[in-house]
Amino acid sequence: MATVLAAFLCVASGFALASLAVSRVTSLATGLLLRVSISIGYGLGIFSVVFLLCRIFSVTNLITLDGAVFVLLSGFAILCRVRRSPAVSCPPTGIDGRTWLHRLLASAFCVALGVAAYSAVERARAHPHGDGWDAFGIWNLHARFLFLGGAHWRDGFSPLIPWSHPDYPLLLPGAIAHFFSYLGYDDPRVPVVIALLFTFSTIGILFSALAILRGRTPAMLAALALSATPFFIEQGTSQYADIPLSFFVLATIALLCLYDDRSVNSSPSRRLVAGAGFAVSLAAWTKNEGLLFLCAILGARFLTLMRSTILCRPSRPQNETRRESWIAFGILLLSVAPGLFLIAWFKHFAPPGDLFSDSAKSLHRLVDPLRYWAILKWYVKGFLRFGNWSLIPGTLTLIGFYLIAGNKRGRKPDFSFRCSALALLLTLGGYFAIYLITPYDIYWHLRFSLARLFLQLWPSAIFLFFLTVPLSSSQSEA
Amino acid sequence: MRQASPNSTRRITIATLVFIVCCLLSTVRILSEAPSPTQSRSDAVDLSSDQRFAALKLALPQYGIVGYIGDSVSPADYYFTQYALAPLIVDHSSNHPLVVGNFSVSQPPNMPPDHLRLVKDFGNGVQLFANKDAQ
Numbered sequence: 001m002a003t004v005l006a007a008f009l010c011v012a013s014g015f016a017l018a019s020l021a022v023s024r025v026t027s028l029a030t031g032l033l034l035r036v037s038i039s040i041g042y043g044l045g046i047f048s049v050v051f052l053l054c055r056i057f058s059v060t061n062l063i064t065l066d067g068a069v070f071v072l073l074s075g076f077a078i079l080c081r082v083r084r085s086p087a088v089s090c091p092p093t094g095i096d097g098r099t100w101l102h103r104l105l106a107s108a109f110c111v112a113l114g115v116a117a118y119s120a121v122e123r124a125r126a127h128p129h130g131d132g133w134d135a136f137g138i139w140n141l142h143a144r145f146l147f148l149g150g151a152h153w154r155d156g157f158s159p160l161i162p163w164s165h166p167d168y169p170l171l172l173p174g175a176i177a178h179f180f181s182y183l184g185y186d187d188p189r190v191p192v193v194i195a196l197l198f199t200f201s202t203i204g205i206l207f208s209a210l211a212i213l214r215g216r217t218p219a220m221l222a223a224l225a226l227s228a229t230p231f232f233i234e235q236g237t238s239q240y241a242d243i244p245l246s247f248f249v250l251a252t253i254a255l256l257c258l259y260d261d262r263s264v265n266s267s268p269s270r271r272l273v274a275g276a277g278f279a280v281s282l283a284a285w286t287k288n289e290g291l292l293f294l295c296a297i298l299g300a301r302f303l304t305l306m307r308s309t310i311l312c313r314p315s316r317p318q319n320e321t322r323r324e325s326w327i328a329f330g331i332l333l334l335s336v337a338p339g340l341f342l343i344a345w346f347k348h349f350a351p352p353g354d355l356f357s358d359s360a361k362s363l364h365r366l367v368d369p370l371r372y373w374a375i376l377k378w379y380v381k382g383f384l385r386f387g388n389w390s391l392i393p394g395t396l397t398l399i400g401f402y403l404i405a406g407n408k409r410g411r412k413p414d415f416s417f418r419c420s421a422l423a424l425l426l427t428l429g430g431y432f433a434i435y436l437i438t439p440y441d442i443y444w445h446l447r448f449s450l451a452r453l454f455l456q457l458w459p460s461a462i463f464l465f466f467l468t469v470p471l472s473s474s475q476s477e478a
Numbered sequence: 479m480r481q482a483s484p485n486s487t488r489r490i491t492i493a494t495l496v497f498i499v500c501c502l503l504s505t506v507r508i509l510s511e512a513p514s515p516t517q518s519r520s521d522a523v524d525l526s527s528d529q530r531f532a533a534l535k536l537a538l539p540q541y542g543i544v545g546y547i548g549d550s551v552s553p554a555d556y557y558f559t560q561y562a563l564a565p566l567i568v569d570h571s572s573n574h575p576l577v578v579g580n581f582s583v584s585q586p587p588n589m590p591p592d593h594l595r596l597v598k599d600f601g602n603g604v605q606l607f608a609n610k611d612a613q
Contacts, residue, residue: 101495112505122514129524130523141560152541155565155566160543224497227505230508391503
């Protein structure tokens with residue numbers, strides 16, 4: 001009963017917030033899928049923050065607070081739905097007149113999704129404490145400290161156990177500990193279920209956002225590619241934080257693209273931007289790499305808008321004035337601020353991370369050309385081998401698809417694509433810089449983390465790819 | 479809206495078919511690498527952590543810091559100990575009033591350092607020591 005109540009309050013609070021962000025969509029099912037998928041991450045993010053606030057202020061009555069948050073968010077959502085915002089229309093794009101191909105694609109997607117679900121469940125049953133050290137050594141250990149520690153919850157961030165990375169943010173541990181509190185004990189099934197929910201909600205966001213923006217065919221192709229990525233399914237059940245981070249990165253980019261793309265909504269609600277701001281805050285609250293992505297997305301949008309302002313080029317969403325673009329950017333900054341405040345507070349009390357332990361040596365490493373060469377080689381190797389695909393890597397499959405199907409007069413990259421792609425490139429550049437200064441053996445560090453870093457951006461890369469590649473001749477004219 | 483040219487339509491059809499085949503090949507790999515539902519499961523983390531230290535945990539204070547000594551080269555055993563005993567902090571040092579000993583079952587534990595006194599042997603290589611110097 002406690003589990004059901006906790007799950008309801010978590011998802012319902014997330015759904016209320018997702019309904020606030022995502023306005024009406026003409027396709028009810030697609031809109032509902034997008035809101036439900038986003039609500040998983042939002043709900044768990046809310047649960048994490050509420051639990052931490054309860055620990056900070058020694059509040060013991062969690063259920064009352066959860067109920068209050070749910071009522072408040074639901075009230076706002078109902079109020080905003082009464083004041084109707086314009087509906088987002090779904091384009092009817094598809095593979096022109098080839099119903100057999102569409103059916104084949106739908107069948108392949110169903111098979112891939114079914115196999116992914118089967119594999120994920122069996123993996124979760126085989127490794128109930130996660131698959132790898134980070135699961136129990138970092139994320140679930142922090143959850144135990146938060147839940148079992150009571151008034152001593154800060155002990156989990158002691159510098160005596162630096163290997164547990166006490167500086168890592170607390171979205172996952174906080175959400176897990178919140179559910180432990182309802183149950184009254186640290187049930188290992190909680191992180192298992194959370195991991196599975198994040199994995200399949202990521203596929204849900206990818207499918208529904210692309211279905212709204214480009215139609216069902218690109219949506220199914222993208223969801224098929226993600227469901228068929230073995231490394232995504234492996235990591236999805238490992239109870240690491242990389243898939244939750246990939247979820248929030250994708251949610252941020254998808255919501256911003258829904259705002260920017262005027263072909264589906266001529267006057268979109270700025271609540272989409274606020275929703276994206278909340279999602280990117282939760283990305284930063286999930287992993288330190290999320291903080292890097294937050295800076296990257298803000299930087300990318302700022303630079304693109306500045307370029308538009310300085311060069312007087314229309315480098316912003318169609319039909320949007322320069323002033324409106326800057327107002328939207330201001331809303332993004334405002335919606336990120338509370339999350340940044342929480343992260344700043346956490347970073348203030350947590351011990352410093354291991355990557356920036358010796359600035360003098362870091363500077364020395366920065367000027368070593370061999371390190372640049374080594375990282376570059378691993379980037380290329382990682383790009384070509386990424387995802388553990390069978391025979392042909394996923395990255396090459398996408399390139400091949402573009403080369404065969406790509407229309408030379410295809411869709412011109414728009415504002416949302418340019419900003420999002422730039423943000424992903426800046427994030428990759430940030431990872432590169434971290435490898436340059438890492439105090440660990442560079443090859444060891446690359447070997448055990450690079451594929452997971454690429455995975456954090458993989459769902460978003462697939463999203464942007466199918467956002468741009470034209471699948472019907474009518475699209476190329478858009 | 480323009481009518482799709484036959485060439486463009488053919489290219490998109492071929493690309494989609496190749497894409498589907500590549501994805502399904504990868505799906506076969508996901509299926510083949512999935513653990514079998516009938517295979518026996520032993521949870522290494524539970525065996526090496528929660529089950530192994532269950533009795534010791536009852537004998538320790540709920541909060542605070544305890545020391546740790548062990549004979550394993552791999553840090554995994556130490557991590558398992560910390561995971562099992564949280565919210566106690568397990569410091570990899572014997573300079574604490576209470577020190578947890580974690581030794582392999584197959585080999586008898588080496589003689590503990592002089593400043594440690596055995597308080598209780600919980601079996602299975604798990605022991606609790608008191609630090610004579612830190613009383």
